[in-house]
Amino acid sequence: MIEPRNGSGTPASAPRQGFAMGSQDTASGKARDSAEADGVDEVLPPDATVDLAEVRRDTGVDDVLAALDRDLVGLAPVKARIAELAALLLVDRTRVRFGIPTPRPTLHMSFTGSPGTGKTTVALRTADLLRQLGYLRRGHLVTVTRDDLVGQYVGHTAPKTKEVIKRAMGGVLFIDEAYYLYREDNERDYGQESIEILLQVMENNRDDLVVVLAGYADRMNSFFRANPGMSSRIAHHITFDDYSVDELEQIGLLMADELSYRFSDEARETLRAYLDKRVEQPWFANARSVRNAIERARLRQARRLLDRSDARVGRAELTTFERADLIGSRVFSGGAAAVAERGPQDAEEFAESSSDAS
């Protein structure tokens, strides 16, 4: 770790004495400590060199990134941004060893994208990741919406928002559908108060929590236009693109695998055909639609197994989707297209009333 000429026997990764919070010694904590109390850690001489590849191995960053790549399909921009953050962490750590002042980067993010593009899933992973990378002390995710932040009468909002913020300290505060916080048509809406408190905390408690705002792209854009302060405090605006059919298929296979199901070859082709049709239809919610399709396939599969003349089943039958389990969907019979013409209210009912709507 430390080159011999340094003369210090302690590797930099050894647990440090002092008042680091909890067991996780954060990168920012280290940065602050070394800036304030010089000489606690041996500072490398200016002409020393550090092997970044070695630092990389020691922090286990690659495992974290590989796991992310394996578990999430597509989402190239998101993965790229997280890889950048990981790289920054490594560089920052090394900077600290040279005694260069290294302020903590701003990590507040906004996730914009269509429904079902994985915003919440990624937020959950990010929280965990930032903890492993040493940016967060706890790495838990607190998911809230407008209801949890905004009060119902004067003086109710501030304590409510503060309580949520306190719970999120050390982790990620994920504000879903964040644009609801601001109501253009009502100047006296309490949402504004909540936004102001959030802004203050995002500025003052940057070391303690990461705020992630999520929502649909167009509405989030108008939200940021109305709250420029919010937009400027967020360093990472990440856009979640819609999935391609290939990616959706892969997601479907992954989801089925998690539920311990597999597709027969025929069923796989049918899944593909189903997705081709489904993406064209209204109220398509990307991965969420795939999950719903699989849930309904499970129902149909269960019924198919019960209705069979031969009532004896083995492991293979119980875990395999056949073509019939998917072809039963109304997507193939053109039912959803008819609904599309009638409008969203009907669509809601349609989705409610028929389990095989999409």
Added chain:
Amino acid sequence: MRITQGTFSYLHDFSDDEITLQIQYCLDNDWPLSVEFTDDPHPRNTYWEMWGLPMFDLKDAAGVLMELNACRTAHPDHYVKLNAYDARLGRQTTALSFIVQRPQHEPGFRLERQEGADRSVRYTTHAYATERPVGERYARS
């Protein structure tokens, strides 16, 4: 006279970092914390003013410290303490309680003797500070 109540009261006053470590210990044990303050530190005064509600579901000490600092700013001349409550069945009591702020000058207590019947004497303590009205007791003049 330095008041010694609660845990750690014979130690030096804690720094924020030391308080943070204690808070984190409580949170790691699933003890919700609350902040209380008073300017009547009589040992029998168990009911201090609450600074907000007890804080549940917190994971990290920074949240508690934020409230604590808010309380200190609002009441710079009061005693402030942190209570940690252990809600487990069979314990259900304050698990840790310690003073995190005290006024700069603590005048202390006077011992009062009350003559009773048959030359008996009843003893009681009286805080000098409580001779002044609430809110001004430890004010820096």
